[in-house]
Amino acid sequence: MADAARQRRGGRVARRKERIGAPIVQKRYITREIPVYELLDQAGLDLIHDTSMEILEEVGIDFRDEVALEHWRDAGADVRGERVHIPRGLIEEKLEMIPEEYTQVARNPDRSVVIGGKNTVFAPTFGSPFVRDLDNVRRYATLEDLQNFIKLTYMTPELHHSGGIICEPVDVPVPKRHLDIVYSHMKYSDKPFMGVQSAPERALDSCKMCGILFGDDFIKSNTVMTSVVNCNSPLVWDASMLGALRHYAEHNQAVLITPFIMAGAMAPVATAGAIAQLNAEVTSGLAYSQIVNPGAPMVYGSFLATVSMQSGAPMMGTPETLQMIYAVGQLSRRYKVPLRSGGMLNGAKIADAQAAFESMQTMTATLLAGTNFVLHAAGWLEAGLSAGYGKFIMDTEQIAMLQSFSQPLDLSENGLGMEAIREVGPGNHFLGCAHTQKNYLKGFFMPEVADNNSYEQWEAEGAKTQDQRAVEKAKRMLAEYEAPDFDQAKDEELQAFMAERKAVLPDLVS
């Protein structure tokens, strides 16, 4: 590291140290020490569970894949064509095989995460074809944007997981894209990451690259990826997703098994019904993963929005989506399976008040519902169509606050501060007292991109919106980014593997 860089970083660390009163600590994950919010009573929860089981038994669900159909027949389900009718006993039996929690190992062991139980792991947004960039312009995303978001995530203590396709690197051909995505996470961060799921062979390539990075033997008995597969709601698992799921399950790699539901279009215009359908889809996918590999680590995934009955547009941060988030929290706890849910979801085009209102409505529920893996925790805009640099930064500040809130209220003698109240007494102020001197550096959370100065000072500093301040911070961070050490031999081996694969993969999807 050059002297100037070291000095720069030293200055940064010192400034932050002064601000938060402690060295920068990359937290591995948070362990929630506040209660979950139980929206439904037991009878309501039972009713939704029973409705889901009724859907799987009576309506059935399509598994559009020969191998999976064979698997289900062998397991004792009633298979009619592509439609599988699954008895509830079979679902419940398979759900019991899923670990209540698992460790996803990162290449830097200090960054490994434990997913499940009272832990919550936060990861950035996922899958946006567009970015709202560092000049606050909307354009197609590139590989450089993906790498920028990986770098920002690496530098953000409140994000514990590097995510996956944070934005789509549209400048790389679709069939080759997954190689650059996985490699970028490995190279520019040392946090845990996701494999690519968009086709079975891309999942396999993700596994092979992890074999190079971690060692083939190591990944047989260790989970090094948590990826995602989506259900085609309503009630269809397609061959592509099932193939990817199988590769990951066979390799003992975790998957967020996630229906992506716009209720009203892909589920009934009925909140409880949408939850029941989602639960049927998730539990059938989870059960299938355990047929493939009993005991493989899996996550109860959920993504639920409502659609506008006027325009068909998806809506987030609405009362129905909050009910859904709390309900799936309770369902996943019932099954003792880790939960992926929520995020900073919104339908706003820019990081304005709408984006923030909807994001925070969703994110508070996400935390209080006891979610274990929060995808879309930073950067989400436009119902997921766009990843915003400014939004990313402001979201991380908000989740930092929620993470702080998830810790217990300090009820120690110092936390009660009677010493200060006795010293100061009625009619005085606490600014100079001994207790304040001792506590002022870390007594209260100090936001950075939120502006709490006077109106006059804010105006003198350019009357900036939070979005403008956040983009400026993103630029500063990227200028200061320093890559984590990376084993050169492994780097070369990965690059050779990618070159070999790119030589045989087409530039267009066949």
Added chain:
Amino acid sequence: MADAARQRRGGRVARRKERIGAPIVQKRYITREIPVYELLDQAGLDLIHDTSMEILEEVGIDFRDEVALEHWRDAGADVRGERVHIPRGLIEEKLEMIPEEYTQVARNPDRSVVIGGKNTVFAPTFGSPFVRDLDNVRRYATLEDLQNFIKLTYMTPELHHSGGIICEPVDVPVPKRHLDIVYSHMKYSDKPFMGVQSAPERALDSCKMCGILFGDDFIKSNTVMTSVVNCNSPLVWDASMLGALRHYAEHNQAVLITPFIMAGAMAPVATAGAIAQLNAEVTSGLAYSQIVNPGAPMVYGSFLATVSMQSGAPMMGTPETLQMIYAVGQLSRRYKVPLRSGGMLNGAKIADAQAAFESMQTMTATLLAGTNFVLHAAGWLEAGLSAGYGKFIMDTEQIAMLQSFSQPLDLSENGLGMEAIREVGPGNHFLGCAHTQKNYLKGFFMPEVADNNSYEQWEAEGAKTQDQRAVEKAKRMLAEYEAPDFDQAKDEELQAFMAERKAVLPDLVS
């Protein structure tokens, strides 16, 4: 009403009817049918309560008013100069006299509110000297602004209470201002409102004006105002506030007894300590109200922010303020006293993402803490220095969503939608099915100032921020405002009273 106006209103009602599938109903208040969130366990709650009682017993609290000191001596407190040391038994005995809930009668009986229990009443922001106006310019507030906000509140079903000094009518001399404020609520709305508290004689004038509006006999046995008095934290009740409190309590009128605390300056840099101090201040004020008039309706008030240890600026929507809001919720339930807390609090200068993030962090906690009276539910900006027209409108949409969320999840046969799931089956969509036809109008909440259209449509419509759309809606509403009927004789009597008072009141505070 002119034909054109009638037609216009008919069109509006029809459009709204179409949108929400029901006629406009001005809800009197909401009754929460979801659980409260209990942050602290019993031991934690006991510890904070005990600390508060220790403060009142050992440190004491100043009542800087001869009458009050005499009252406390008579009640058995240990009075030393202005400092009152109150035994916990005395506090607890007096708290038990406060009604668990009370009705505040509005001049339109359909607008009367019940405050306490599982009910929540929402009222607009309070006390801002500035507005961010209909041209989105920041300037001093005027009487016209106050009246505009009263009109907007009157037209907003989600606001059940007209509030009080929504913004300061700076164009009216301070000693006369209270008359115009109270009169404007009476004239331009028929919802319940607050009296003015800034000096004892202004409280008395508020009572007298209510005597004219409701009848002197009526107000002796009915509560027609819920006003506010503030503690001078730390631990001082001054003569002005005590005088106002006495007038209201003697007239059987309710008061939000509210410490206004910036923790770090007016309370220790310690969250639990700030809560304990606030609780000591509130409970002593509540107890005093019951010495004045046993059984008078009173509300446990709270306003807590933290201050930046760098700039001294107040901060809201931070983790500590959330802890405070949940804790006072639990304390007020322990004492069985209605709670005023929270609101759409934030420190942002404009209605940007910061304003929305902080507001929503605060407001979600406000709802889940079981708050009964939400002051500052709409319009708050700049730590209260400014009332925003755009912010007001967007806040009301957000609280409408939270109010919808406060109702139970529909678990009826229709809510579960199995009929639809059976009809549609795997791989199809729900847009045309019978269940959707039956439910699409009111199945899901439809926001109005949130934009969920496509990026292209949003751009074609001017690429507006939510703030811009909200200000446009405020303008439309004000253009469409129609005053509720008002008894002409009472109006004249009120105007005569005001003229008489204004003739003797000075233009400057002496």
